[in-house]
Amino acid sequence: MTDTQRRAAAKQFAADWQGKGYEKGHSQTFWLSLLQKVYGVEEPDKFITFEDQIMLDHTSFIDGFIPSTHVLIEQKSLGKELNKPIKQSDGSLLSPFQQAKRYAAELPYSQRPRWIVTCNFAEFYVYDMERPTGDPEIIKLCDLEKEYYRLQFLVDTGDTNIKKEMEVSLQAGEIVGVLYDALLKQYKAPEAEDTLKSLNALCVRLVFCLYAEDAGIFGSKSMFHDYLRDIPASGIRKALVELFRILDQKPEQRDKYLADDNPALAAFPYVNGGLFSDENIEIPPFTEELKNLLLEKASGDFDWSVISPTIFGAVFESTLNPETRRSGGMHYTSIENIHKVIDPLFLDGLRLRQLFDGDLPVPAQAGKRGLAVCHRPD
Known part of the structure; x- marks a missing residue:
């Protein structure tokens, strides 16, 4: 067959x-x-x-x-x-x-x-x-x-099923690699340590959003894609800054008029655990090409919900590994910490138990809380 x-x-x-x-x-x-x-x-x-x-x-x-x-x-x-x-x-x-x-x-x-x-x-x-x-x-x-x-x-x-998972996960790794390279070109100081820290954090956040919209964690299919779709490329950076801030806010902490001003943004749930808590992460400006890469190749053309956590964890690790990438981003994000986010993320998106801590700039007060999606606003 x-x-x-x-x-x-x-x-x-x-x-x-x-x-x-x-x-x-x-x-x-x-x-x-x-x-x-x-x-x-x-x-x-x-x-x-x-x-x-x-x-x-x-x-x-x-x-x-x-x-x-x-x-x-x-x-x-x-x-x-x-x-x-x-x-x-x-x-x-x-x-x-x-x-x-x-x-x-x-x-x-x-x-x-x-x-x-x-x-x-x-x-x-x-x-x-x-x-x-x-x-x-x-x-x-x-x-x-x-x-x-x-x-x-x-x-x-x-190992037919393993081969299928490997194929899909390698495709995902390729997408992350292309996105990484395209984002890196937009930074003003691409070789700076702070840039590489920010880029690694940004990649993890984007992968989370891509998975969350496909797995239904955000509430509806293509929610991340649709939020950014009608925003011009020049406005994507600001839109991501606002989205990451909202994902780190409990409903009661948000502007009470947010749903009136921006219903698409207000619909996103609160994500506990510190993944979106650092507002000092540098996000570069987007070009039309970069916007298309994120929304079409990474979001529209690929289903992140079918990813194998173990295989993709290794692929993601390789994508940001200093031995395989000129920029050496993985130097600032340990292999252990990559797996702390990626493995539980893809194992069960509604029960993200591990915290992404360590080398990336996550606040100390985040402690050992589990990373979980909760409190979706009505």
Whole structure:
């Protein structure tokens, strides 16, 4: 199947199963259909097994198991929360993942799963048992059309999904690199230490805004793009200064008439944690070419919400690394600090837990507060 065919099949599958899903009556049909229609398995009934018996202190059954790719599936009905404990037949309280791990521990070593998938017909929680204490990757059924490759491990022992993430993340890194170079040319003192500090901080802020608009953190798709779209290139610098100031202000701290004067600016939420707190960061003037680069190439033509945090963290690090860039910007922003922002940013945009501190000029009073988006104004 081509990528276009796979996307179409995933879209149709998601539509067929929207709002449906009873564990006992629909599980096998759901998985057989997914494997055959979306992932091209010709004889799915020979590829996956259901209700394999497992002996605990009582007899239990594994909902689904794919021997060739070592995937164990724990299926729940629609509406069941996958991260909360459920009472078992023996009276114990276990989350679906804990339940699956208990089954896995009783399997012969050669049959133990590399992947555990818990599912409630609306979401797939994917646990990589190479990182058994790590958080799961979450794929929503409604997003399967664009994220089908993230479940490719169900049928492929290779690294197809990793290659896709690498490809997308390298594209993002290239965009950041081009943007970095274009911005650097606009500074009056491009080799100055303060310039490089400001440029690194500006790049991180812009990446945050690009991701936040695509991931829905700002409230609506293309919100950052639309805010800047009708502003002439000569006014972009001032518009960014105002936006960064607003992102650092709680609603009660803002001008009470801001929504009347500038409703587009007032609609942005408050971002806690210090990322936007330093107003001394130098932002250079924009040209028409630079505006187009930011709004079309970086914003309009690329979806930042599909970025892999681990891979992009490395790409972003390389983009600003003094060993690979003439300007040496990364000298002023340590690799550790890049990952403190980028990793949690892309792992879960609504729960930005780490603070970007250290070499960049973030106020000391920011301390160790988590970076979080909150208090979206009405």
